[in-house]
Amino acid sequence: MEPVIHQVWWRVTQRLRRTSLLPRRSHSGCAEHISVPASTRSRHIRPTPLVSRIYQPSHLRDVGQDSRVQGEMTCKSQRLMQQAGLIHSSNPGCYYYLPATVRSMEKLVRVIDQEMQGIGGQKLDMPSLCSADLWKVSERWELMGKELFRLKDRHGIDYCLGPTHEEAVTTLVAHQTTLSYRQLPLLLYQITRKFRDEPKPKFGLLRGREFYMKDMYSFDVSEEEAYKTYESVCQAYTRLFTRLGLRCVQVQADTGNIGGKLSHEFQLPADIGEDQLLVCGNCSFSANVETMSSDRTDCPQCKTGTLVESKGIEVGHTFYLGKKYSRAFKAVFTNAQNNPSIAEMGCYGLGVTRILAAAIEVMSTEEGIRWPGLLAPYQVCVLPPKKGSKMDKAAALAEDLVHTLEKALPQLRGEVVLDDRTQMTIGKRLKDASILGYPYVIVVGQGALEETPRFEVTCQEIGEKMFLSKDGLIDLLRKVETV
Amino acid sequence: MEPVIHQVWWRVTQRLRRTSLLPRRSHSGCAEHISVPASTRSRHIRPTPLVSRIYQPSHLRDVGQDSRVQGEMTCKSQRLMQQAGLIHSSNPGCYYYLPATVRSMEKLVRVIDQEMQGIGGQKLDMPSLCSADLWKVSERWELMGKELFRLKDRHGIDYCLGPTHEEAVTTLVAHQTTLSYRQLPLLLYQITRKFRDEPKPKFGLLRGREFYMKDMYSFDVSEEEAYKTYESVCQAYTRLFTRLGLRCVQVQADTGNIGGKLSHEFQLPADIGEDQLLVCGNCSFSANVETMSSDRTDCPQCKTGTLVESKGIEVGHTFYLGKKYSRAFKAVFTNAQNNPSIAEMGCYGLGVTRILAAAIEVMSTEEGIRWPGLLAPYQVCVLPPKKGSKMDKAAALAEDLVHTLEKALPQLRGEVVLDDRTQMTIGKRLKDASILGYPYVIVVGQGALEETPRFEVTCQEIGEKMFLSKDGLIDLLRKVETV
Structure with missing residues (x-):
């Protein structure tokens, strides 16, 4: 940029600052590479979330195109998630994730990041648009058939929307001309949206086309x-x-169109599971029926046990790939003898949205969502009394309580919501809280007005109710783990 | 699930636990809804990142399909980001974001989340696959022409890959039959991958097709x-x-195909900016030339100033939409008089990957990347002496220093890397550190072995070098803000 223009910009910025277009700021404005003083951080402590303002619309109509969606098979997690304003169907197998779901997903992503980085995984992000050329090299362009979403760009070039990225990542690694054995093992992962044109999307987030x-x-x-x-x-x-x-079980599995030599699935037992498993009552053996002759009832491992059939939701899958992709794409490293050598590969999937839905499926009651504690969108819900009731004075105490909890327990910051819909009875709001499944629900009622204030706490996971002082509450909630 | 099968599962899980398939665990294993004790959290404190292990491949060849990419126009940020192993081109306008970029992006997302949630924004996530039916209602199915990536699913139904989501979000809000004026303003946002079939992708992340x-x-x-x-x-x-x-300037802008009544762009001045702006040297007026007759040189606001032309990179865009979409999709709320009323809408974009690249474009030198402090992938790089040199003994002190810093300054946990490539000279590693642009580079050399150990610190932003004691270092780094 020419100096004169630079000066003009600077002057303009300064002027804008003096007008209403840009807000006046106490700190030093647009100066070069400034960093905002740490003290302004407090600005980013969010105000207490109010239930009346949280966008979790519970009365969404299915109109127009959604009539197509209505033909889909449904299940408990899908029904509860729709009822509670967590998801809304868009196209078949495609869902809006509403704010509480996004909070829960972000927590799940953090747990996954911790575990993957704990074993040396490095996070990257690969394009969704995958060129047909790459997929032809692996022969999956043909093999995947109608499950691939395919499209052409404005120049008529063929792409697919990546359902998985063996081709892309192997190409990336192959492009590094200087990869040394010292840099291996190399573990690269991503947590991104994937696409699969399922013939029959169903069960909400459990089998979608975009996930x-x-x-x-x-x-x-x-x-x-x-x-x-x-x-x-x-x-x-x-x-x-x-x-x-x-409670997940690791079972021997088929390698399918991914290819390779060894594969396991991580299966979550559930009635609506789409996978048929055979588990031995006698030894550690368990397998997907796909890997066995269907009429086999004796265990191939211990030879004495009987195989029992069960259903599972596949939430993870691991493949030992060998050189299938690394040979095709020439992913080569320099070995200790300074010679080029083809890398041995593995690939490992976790269904992120599926884990969330599957957890809700197996943990919830018919009437209300129950979450893995770490993944609950909010940990605590505080209920002030009904407006106009004789406990009305306790309303201010409820707000105090939220602030006290957030101050005493830093891990609960942003995790405590206030159900300010005080036009509704406590009973009606307790019912909503039970549907949404906050792990802890605190009623601020008559007891809060006593000389030694006491609060009614429900631990929704175990369905237990207690009356605790403020200190007792803090002690109880101190053990809540968040991520 | 039937009780008998449940029991089998449980037994199987227990057995697996006793075999090599599942690791033995000190805590209570797969028991119902357990939460891992807080003490295991330490497991998730990541080991010190080592430069030798960080995947930032700097010698990536452009092969095969990438010959197409080579025809693209390039710029400083793109060149530096490729050189430093931050991005790698895949297809035209599509990039791999390598691990350091993902770290930086995640920080940017956190800052955006803070600012959006600070004004009441609620985060959701909408499908990328958008049905043609919706886009026909808004007439943008035709209007967007070749910029839309279009595809058909296995049933022959038309979709586009969402470049923006006015249709989708307005439909969602319209489906809520019970929206009350008390719930407004409603601010819904997402941070997701978008698609646009640019005729000429260029400048790396500044104008891509997937972003x-x-x-x-x-x-x-x-x-x-x-x-x-x-x-x-x-x-x-x-x-x-x-x-x-x-240093961003808010300019009056054209509403383009989004439609609506009022629009502003947030422009970052840069030579390679693709937007031509007119800024008044006299008053606060500034506008995209698209909004003005091209030969105008007098300022329409103050009437006395002269308009000077400048170039900018558009990093944000705001639109006041009025009822354009809410009327078409019937996004109705119940007003204070209990009557149905059509909502007034606005939409507001920030180019997330573009902000990152634009910041690098305007802040970097020709030789090295400089980051917005908050967004640097790592804040500090510690360099132990060369192996076999006379300062070799200081190597252990370098590792100590990393631990001391992380312990004394919690906000720097995971932010301090150790450049363990001690087969290389300090000089060569300093050069790499300058290219990668760590805000602080600490050399552990001769001074560290003195009676009062001293460390050489370079603040790369201002290019200043200092010698500090360990306490001095801690004081210096205490002011580093992270997100």
Whole structure:
């Protein structure tokens, strides 16, 4: 930029600052590379979320195009999530994620990040638009058939919307001319929107056409090292599900169109699960029926146990790929002998939106959502008394309580909502709170006005009700883990 | 699930736990809805990032399909970002965001979240697949021409990949049959990947075909209230750019195919900017030339100033839409008189990936990247001496220093990297650190071995070098703001 223009810009900015167009600021404005003083951080502490203002519309009509959606099979998690204003159907297999769902998803992403980075995973982000050329190299352009969403750009060039990114990531790694064995294992992952043109989308977020997936890809120097990496990812998955309080089973699985030599699924037992599993009552063996001859009832591992059929929701999948993709795309590293060598690969998926819905599916009651504690959109809901009731004076105490909790328990900042819909009875609001599944619901009523104020707390997970002092509440909530 | 199967699952899980398939755990395993004790949190404190392990490949070849990309116009930010291993081109206008870029992007998203939620914005997430039916209602299916990526699903139904979501969000709000004036203003936003089939993608992340955008939509009870919301969003944008240290100017703009009555752009002055602006040297007036007759040189506001032409990169755009979309999609609320009333709308965009690239474009030198402080992928780089040099003993002190800094300054956890490539000279590593633009670079050399250890610190933003004790370093770095 020429100096004179630069000066003009500067003057203009200063003038704008003096007019109403740009707000006046106490700190130093647009000066070069300034950083805002730490004290202004307090500005970003959000005001208490009020239930009356949270956008969780519970009376959405299905109109127009949505008639198509109505033909889809539904299930408990989908019904509850729609009822509670967490999701809304758009096109078949495509959903709006409403604000509470986004909060929960962001928490799940943080837990996944922690576990993936804990084993050395590095997060990147690859384009959704994948060129047909790449997919032809792996032969999946044909193989995937109608499941691929395909399109042409304005120049007539073919693309697909990536349902998974083996081709893309292997190409990336192949482009590095200087990859050394010292840099391996290399674990690259992303948490992005994926696309799959399902013949029959159903069960809400459980089988959609557009969904979030965590996909990780590993590159190793040898088969032996690759198996170690594979095992380390499986362990991270198990840790993740344990932290979420989900009882997940790792089963032997088919490698499908991904290809490769070894594969496991992480299955969450559920009646509506679409996978048929065979589990041995006697030993550790468990497998997807796809991997077995269908009439087999004896366990191939212990030979004595009987295989029992069960249903599961697949929430994770791991594949040991070997050199299938690395050979095709020439993903080569320099080995310890200074020779070029083809990397051994693995790939590992987690259905992010699916984990959320599956958790709701297995944890909820028929009447209300129950969340993995870490993933609840908000941890605590405080209910002031009904307006005009004889406990009306306690209303101010409810607001005080929110501030006290957030001050005493920093991990609960932004996690405490106030149900300010005081035109409604406590009973009606308690029912809503039960549907939404806040882990802790605190009623500020008559007891709060006593000399030693006491509050009624419901732990929704276990359905237990207690009366606690303010200090007792703080002690109870101190153990709430957030992410 | 039937009880017997449930029991089998449970037994299987327990058995798996005893075998190598699932790791043994000290805490209570897969028990119902357990929460991991807070003490295990420390497990998620990531190990110190080592430069030798960070995936920022700096020697990526452009092969195959990338020959197409080579025809694109390039610019400083693109060149530097490719050189430093921050991005890699995939298809025209599509990029891999490599790990350091993802870190920076996540920080930018957090700042945007703070500012949007600070004015009451609620975050949601809408599908990328948008049905043609919706876009025909707004007439943009025709209007957008070749800029829309279009596709058909397996049933032959037409979709586009959303470049923006006025149709989708207005439909969502219209589906709520019970929207009350008490719930307005309603500000809904998302930060998601958008698609636009640019005729000429160029300048790396500045004009891509797949990119991240923050798009917010407001719904108000009246024109007057809608203007207040509009102003509040403009102020939030200005705060955001100020926090990033970016000198942004708000200019009067054309409403384009979005439609509506009033529009402003937030422009960052830069030589490679694609927008031609006219700014008055005398008053606050500034406008995109698109809004003016091209030969005009006198200022329409003060009548006395002369308009000077300048170039800018558009990083934000605001539109007051009125009832254009809310009428078409019937987004109706119940007003204070209990009558149905059509909402007044606004929409507000921020180019998320573009802000990142534009900031690098205007802040960097020709030789090295300089970041908005808040957005630097890592804040501090610590350099131990070269292996085998006479300062070799200081190597352990460098690792100590990283731990000391992270312990004394919690906001720097995960923000301090160790350049462990000790086979390289300090000089060579300093050069790399300058290209990558860590705000603070600390050399642990001869001075660290003195009786009162001293460290050489370079503040890369201002290019100043200092020698400080450990306490001095902590004092210096205490003021670093992170997000």
